[in-house]
Amino acid sequence: MILRTLWRHVACNVAMTLEYRGAFLIYMLNTIAGPLVALGVWLAASEHGAALPFGRDQLVTYYVLLSLVVMLTGTWAAMFVAESIRTGSLSPLLLRPVPPILDYLGNNIGEKVIKLMLLLPLVLVVGLLFRDDLRLPGDPVLWLLFALSLPGAAALAFLLDFVIGSLAFWIEDVNGLVRVKNVAGAFLAGQYVPLALFPSWLDGFLTAQPFRYTISFPLEILTGQLAPEAAAQGFAVQLAYCAALWGCYRLLWRAGLRQYAAAGA
């Protein structure tokens, strides 16, 4: 029943997003613009003699695929969850026989279906522009691992966002917190600079923090930066984070709903 409900939510959101396809196309142009600017800058650095530990082809591959991973692991639930708790618009959702998180999950997946259809052609065009330097791995195992790491990455990002939004049960205004998480998280996830270009004394911290597993990890797999053991370890950490966040979500909602007293509840 939960799956069927989720499926209906997704289908409904696909239809709704389709109505705003023009707007979403522009969002996607924007999603691809940031990585391209960064790519241009790092290519300029490498052309002016910077000795990067990252080859030109690795840079191009990373940044061309970056927008795709950023989009697929994107999440925007926190502000909406917080608002529905604050204004009491959560109440009708609570009357349904399925948990409210399904609404937000369905919205997340539904929008991404349309976004993927809009973004893929753009990424293809950019990929063609850089075809001389683009090195996509020929090894199907890498592609399989990449594909496997994406749902985990998206789930981690979504749960983290949802948990922070859920703090609105206790904190009146979580928007500041959400914005800090978004800005700092993007940086630590490798959205601006690949984590491989950070100083090596930060490695321990970078591997331990959750944001790596949202964007950097799938791309590290695909650009062939990870030895098999490191990849296996990465999957384990990703799964552990998801499980821990799932636990947080259950706890927060059980405690939160008990003292939820929004207008009209």
Next chain:
Amino acid sequence: MRFAFRLWRRFAALSFAREAEYRANFLVNVGEAAIQVTLAVLTLLLLYRYTDQIAGWSQAEVLMLAGVYRMVEGLIALQIAPNMLAISGAIRRGDMDFLLLRPVPSQFLVSTRLMAPPELANVLIGLGLAAYAGQLAGVALDARRLAMAACFLLCGLLLLYALWFGTVTLSFWLVQVDTLDQLFYGFFEAARYPVTFFKGLVRALLTFVVPVAFATTFPTEALLGEADWRMLVAGVGLTALALAGTNRFWRYAVRHYSSASS
């Protein structure tokens, strides 16, 4: 002109009075601006770990540009963005009628009436970073360089305004242009770095079509004493052209406006 200035002062005073009701908002803005500038600086530090100069720009010089960028972003968010973001909604809902009725040039009114005072935090942080990095870069400031930088900055801001305003004017015909604002910010991303980092077509695009170069690269070059005065002439010409163009387009659009309420 004096009338316009007096009016603008009134708008500013109103915005500040309104904002004084939401003081916590200001603190959130300061916090966010501080985090953003920290991350921007960290990104540049990462970039310059591997080299001393990129296309003739040292780390201190690029940091200075990052400061100018933050300042420009703050100025846009302070004065330009709130107005641009309000126009298409006003047209859709029919509020534009009330704005057009007032005895003030309508383009001036819709472009200046709103302000977002918390953004001053960004402007000040940017100014601080630019001054600090300028010292690192060993910039000897004199009146001429400052004046030239200010001219470039003004041209850059007005050009970006013209670009955005021209796009927003399309709302008279297209209902949904809110998202075009997003596109504006996408391009503005590129202003974080000197245009000289980019090559050929992209550089030309960022100089003349989406003129972000005038807002950040050229003012910084002027402060460093490396600016080309011919570029300034081109900038002033381009700005005059862009402003005249948007004004004509706006007047044409208003003539074809059939209010949402009538």
